[in-house]
Amino acid sequence: MEGLEVSSPEFDLVVDLVGRLKARLIAKTVPGSEYTGWVTLPTDMMRHLNQVTALAEEARRRADAMVVVGIGGSYVGARAACEALGRGVDGVELLWAGWSLSPVMTRRLFDSLGGRDFTINVISKSGGTMEPALALRLLGEYARNRYGEGWIDRVIVTTDPSKGALRRWAGEHGITALDIPPSVGGRFSVLSPVGLLPLACAGIDVAALLSGALQMQHVTESNPLGDDPAVLYAAARCALEQQGRVVEVLTLPGPELHQFGEWWRQLAGESEGKHGAGIWPSLLTLTTDLHSVGQYLQDGRRMLQETFLAFDEIDGEPLIPASAPVADGLDLVANRPLGLVNRIALEGTRQAHRAGGVPGVTISTRRLDAQCLGALFYFFQVAVALTALFHGANPFDQPGVEAYKKSVKARLDSLA
């Protein structure tokens, strides 16, 4: 933590309060406790892992692409892990549908499906969200033309265990269906079958992902108050917000983590933005955004706090060639790994932003792999839940989303 008096009595007080909230979160005595099933999800999912990996193996045998139909928490976690880690050996390519209503993106999706075999994973807890429903109409028509009425054999549904239109559909047609635990909300569901099935299909080591999350679950459940990094991070962001740092910038070490940033933005924005309060979540991607909003961080309005995500191990390849086409003055880094320069850029940025008056914290983990990513998912879920609770909000509802849904529904009804 930098630019923050971590040993001040004021900060100790916030840490103490957040730590108490964590104890209540685990004891299920906080607002929205009926939706805290994610706290023990790593343990619970370990028991269902075989079912997920067996389904994934079959999907990989049938096709080399899978269309994942979902929006918000039903898709962004899987996309985050997939873009960060890349497709594994024998993994299928994941394509995303139902995450917008854009005609342009829809046409591009169908163009990319042309001539390829694919399976479909439809993900919606309620089964009634508009975007995935419309995508399923379009995809169903396309798949029927390709595969005939048997197209539904290519579908796996991930939804509520007993309720909703998707569950009924699966039941009526004998479609394979995975459960989203009723106690786990969309944005806390990446470690459930919502995220695990597509990621297993993509050849990502979901056992390692879960084991990383499980390690953090143990930290959360066992550590007293201040020794829990999620408590410290939550306390830091709350303390900084109280000092007027109302925008948080999550600074990512590379573009491969952009979708991870989008996952975090959804988690934080939807959990905390309530009752006229909350930290506004924003992203900065190294080093490209240093040539963009970097200027603002250095010199703009002093309302920002910054959280750096860093990996300890330096990526060894590629090495920077000694031969320079252009006189670039960079012979010092010849034969060194590009990742070392990236790490140096992160350190330099951190120091420059701190000197420029942007306080914040750095979250370091070992390396960018499935295990560490699982730990990060869990870590941020705990920290964001605690921040919302510190604001006095229920972290697990989203009443504001209803306002827009109602407004859209009224307009759609008037088409009749």
Place this chain on the structure above:
Amino acid sequence: MEGLEVSSPEFDLVVDLVGRLKARLIAKTVPGSEYTGWVTLPTDMMRHLNQVTALAEEARRRADAMVVVGIGGSYVGARAACEALGRGVDGVELLWAGWSLSPVMTRRLFDSLGGRDFTINVISKSGGTMEPALALRLLGEYARNRYGEGWIDRVIVTTDPSKGALRRWAGEHGITALDIPPSVGGRFSVLSPVGLLPLACAGIDVAALLSGALQMQHVTESNPLGDDPAVLYAAARCALEQQGRVVEVLTLPGPELHQFGEWWRQLAGESEGKHGAGIWPSLLTLTTDLHSVGQYLQDGRRMLQETFLAFDEIDGEPLIPASAPVADGLDLVANRPLGLVNRIALEGTRQAHRAGGVPGVTISTRRLDAQCLGALFYFFQVAVALTALFHGANPFDQPGVEAYKKSVKARLDSLA
């Protein structure tokens, strides 16, 4: 404009001040006037268009991919237009290098180049930016292995007309080089060869792009004060900022415009974030982010203003199939274009956010094509420049970026 008293004496005053700044911008009597060459760039570039399109034609004959090496303003405008409009008939695929130091992204780039013929466009005004220089070392090594010493015949350089390492390199080896006008800074350069050459290679109608920009140039140069939409937009954002709306959310109608949003974020953040002031630029993509930070817009801290980007014409394809696999309650929109529902979602969101207390403006243009995109590029450049001037800042420098560069350089030097 919504949630904003557009006929109040206070707003009239801001419009008047911003209008006067526009007159000074055109008369070149503002801070940084030596970098206002972009104001007449559409006119100027019309004369150089043949050179750009001839080079693009040759590049399209030689290979079906082009690696564009650049960062910040040297690449994001071209990427924005390319992702928004898609590759044209006979256009090459554009691949992006030098926009980060990420080893992961670098390996993925080389994987995607395997076995394909490519050309290279290196873009850097100074010729000395670290990221593109390191990318050129890596790409040079790779290209030499593929094409031998003749690889440099596949390179086109876009740089300062007389200065810098890239210009010298081009001169020494007879490499084709295009000029970035010295009076045009990186983030105002999309309508120069910086953006036009890669876009022409991608088969995008750059003449239409320029003609759209030219229309806006005429509006800017001829319209008195308040009749200029760029003046009104700049005045609205300044007035709202004075009322505590210090974060602006640019709400985009679909994910295909995400990189356009990144272009805007760079333009605004780097031009305005100075002297402890400025509006913090953020993005919201419809409809995916309604299931993300949408909750925050509706109910979070009331420090946001929102700018909607909208296209008047409804995209006609695809039509929503009448047959629904799942009982989704959406038969009302059967046989209607998906784009209509997307437009309804935009209207519903606008109304809901307004009712929730987020004031803002809507920028409407005809449709998502090269001409309208050219107009939007120009429009936002004028509006952002005027906003920075209203803050008393030089819109065209970026002193804060130097702080991070120095900090990184000191660390690199210590490697010796």
